[in-house]
Amino acid sequence: MIDILYFAWVRERIGVPKEQIETKAATVMELVEELRSREERYAVAFSDLEALRVAIDQELSDFDAQLSGAREIAFFPPMTGG
Amino acid sequence: MDIRVQDSDFDAGGELNSFTARQTNAGAVVSFTGIVRDVEPGLSVMEIEHYPGMTEAAITKIAEEAMSRWALSDCLVIHRFGNLKPGEDIMMVATASAHRADAFAAADFLMDYLKSRAPFWKKEHTADGTDWVAAKDEDEAALKRW
Numbered sequence: 001m002i003d004i005l006y007f008a009w010v011r012e013r014i015g016v017p018k019e020q021i022e023t024k025a026a027t028v029m030e031l032v033e034e035l036r037s038r039e040e041r042y043a044v045a046f047s048d049l050e051a052l053r054v055a056i057d058q059e060l061s062d063f064d065a066q067l068s069g070a071r072e073i074a075f076f077p078p079m080t081g082g
Numbered sequence: 083m084d085i086r087v088q089d090s091d092f093d094a095g096g097e098l099n100s101f102t103a104r105q106t107n108a109g110a111v112v113s114f115t116g117i118v119r120d121v122e123p124g125l126s127v128m129e130i131e132h133y134p135g136m137t138e139a140a141i142t143k144i145a146e147e148a149m150s151r152w153a154l155s156d157c158l159v160i161h162r163f164g165n166l167k168p169g170e171d172i173m174m175v176a177t178a179s180a181h182r183a184d185a186f187a188a189a190d191f192l193m194d195y196l197k198s199r200a201p202f203w204k205k206e207h208t209a210d211g212t213d214w215v216a217a218k219d220e221d222e223a224a225l226k227r228w
Binding site for chain 2: 005007008009055058059060074076077078079080081082
């Protein structure tokens with residue numbers, strides 16, 4: 001089981017802030033493909049990966065990264081702090 | 083190093099005074115305060131979402147990087163989340179060093195990195211509806227300065 005978190009408009013488009021899923025995905029990209037194929041709302045949220053960022057276990061990462069042993073994956077738009 | 087992520091308001095002047103009072107060896111203190119700016123047609127609320135856990139870790143990492151790159155004796159970062167009104171303080175940074183160049187550069191670096199690498203997202207609420215603030219290309223480009 002892996003925790004998937006969504007923030008900002010990604011959370012709004014998918015409709016939940018967090019969910020747990022069972023996955024065999026080896027990379028972030030494989031996880032994205034799996035989510036996209038689930039339902040339209042995921043396909044919409046993940047339609048433009050250029051507009052998305054990903055964190056693995058609370059560290060900024062990238063879509064090619066391996067998921068090996070990861071407990072928490074978060075998807076969100078580019079950050080706007082400050 | 084003092085890192086705080088909070089929904090409550092803070093007193094920027096008071097924080098700066100106590101930060102300065104804590105420095106025993108510094109010859110320079112630089113501070114920056116970020117304020118909620120009104121937008122057309124009038125901002126009712128600036129909603130700031132963040133990623134609890136990652137936010138604190140990311141800011142700590144950025145502050146540690148600043149401490150190692152410049153001869154800082156201390157630094158302070160306070161960043162709020164939640165629903166803020168125009169004119170309210172969103173965040174502040176303060177840096178202390180022996181000479182001003184380090185404190186200025188480190189504060190500038192902290193701001194550039196907090197803008198694009200600390201997991202906060204801003205949503206503007208106006209009479210026209212709500213809008214997520216888009217990240218600016220120039221903010222991402224600013225990181226290349228360092």
